[in-house]
Amino acid sequence: MAPGSFAEYTVVPARAAAPVASVKPEYVTVPVSGTTAYISLKELGGLSEGKTVLVTAAAGGTGQFAVQLAKKAKCHVIGTCSSGKKSAFLKSIGCDRPINYNAEHVGTVLKQEYPEGVDVVYESVGGAMFDLAVDALATKGRLIVIGFVSGYQTPTGLAPVRAGTLPAKLLKKSASVQGFFLNHYRSEYQAAVEHLLQMCADGDLVCEVDLGDLSAEGRFIGLESVFRAVDYMYMGKNTGKIVVELPHSVNSKL
Numbered sequence: 001m002a003p004g005s006f007a008e009y010t011v012v013p014a015r016a017a018a019p020v021a022s023v024k025p026e027y028v029t030v031p032v033s034g035t036t037a038y039i040s041l042k043e044l045g046g047l048s049e050g051k052t053v054l055v056t057a058a059a060g061g062t063g064q065f066a067v068q069l070a071k072k073a074k075c076h077v078i079g080t081c082s083s084g085k086k087s088a089f090l091k092s093i094g095c096d097r098p099i100n101y102n103a104e105h106v107g108t109v110l111k112q113e114y115p116e117g118v119d120v121v122y123e124s125v126g127g128a129m130f131d132l133a134v135d136a137l138a139t140k141g142r143l144i145v146i147g148f149v150s151g152y153q154t155p156t157g158l159a160p161v162r163a164g165t166l167p168a169k170l171l172k173k174s175a176s177v178q179g180f181f182l183n184h185y186r187s188e189y190q191a192a193v194e195h196l197l198q199m200c201a202d203g204d205l206v207c208e209v210d211l212g213d214l215s216a217e218g219r220f221i222g223l224e225s226v227f228r229a230v231d232y233m234y235m236g237k238n239t240g241k242i243v244v245e246l247p248h249s250v251n252s253k254l
């Protein structure tokens with residue numbers, strides 16, 4: 001989380017660090033991805049038993065947590081992803097209805113199987129996916145804008161959405177769209193980290209990591225492989241949080 005984190009070593013204030021039971025990549029999923037899902041759904045989701053929750057990029061770093069936390073709140077969870085392998089992963093973490101958008105049209109599935117709409121959307125893809133999610137909102141539905149990864153590689157960084165019709169669509173459903181940015185929720189952060197680390201240590205939460213073993217040049221090791229890892233993410237190849245291993249470059253005992 002601290003500036004300069006793409007480094008083998010960095011010095012951070014004690015308050016920016018959290019103790020972990022052991023050193024394993026799974027814990028890396030917590031500080032950004034886990035807390036984003038945990039705090040946003042807690043503060044903005046209004047989750048309760050029986051609600052329908054749609055998670056986009058559900059098999060990714062943060063999506064996996066949104067799926068599991070919504071299931072723990074006894075919601076019905078739909079998750080979008082790009083492959084059969086990711087669909088299988090989503091099933092394994094409790095997702096009720098994975099949608100592989102390369103095999104099925106998300107809008108059609110939502111219309112046919114969820115005619116009443118979805119109550120909460122955890123949306124991190126943007127563009128056309130955002131538009132489909134807005135159209136799928138139930139009356140008084142809430143869409144939480146977590147990100148818009150489909151636009152990050154464009155010159156503006158934004159994927160276009162049908163913004164012109166948005167006010168009318170929201171009014172007709174008394175629905176809402178709200179942004180969430182982790183940095184604005186510092187007061188909730190420490191408790192979220194502690195809770196998630198405990199769940200992770202207790203085996204109560206799947207913290208899936210992708211170390212790059214299936215990527216063209218193999219496991220992501222060393223700072224120089226950060227570029228490969230980011231490309232792999234934009235190709236939609238990762239399942240879970242991408243982790244780049246930084247081997248000890250000096251003898252830590254010295």
Ligand SMILES: NC(=O)c1ccc[n+]([C@@H]2O[C@H](COP(=O)([O-])OP(=O)(O)OC[C@H]3O[C@@H](n4cnc5c(N)ncnc54)[C@H](OP(=O)(O)O)[C@@H]3O)[C@@H](O)[C@H]2O)c1
Pocket residue numbers: 032033036057058059060061062063080081082083086124125145146147148149150151180181182183233234235236237238239240241242
């Ligand atoms: N608001 C906050 O405070 C906050 C904090 C952390 C992260 N985020 C956001 O959360 C989102 C997920 O981040 P993450 O680190 O956990 O990544 P991630 O979900 O592990 O990886 C991104 C996933 O998005 C999909 N994707 C990638 N490139 C795409 C493209 N060009 N068009 C459409 N889909 C694409 C892929 O999933 P499929 O192949 O399954 O489509 C990919 O696996 C990002 O939007 C990020 O900015 C927000």
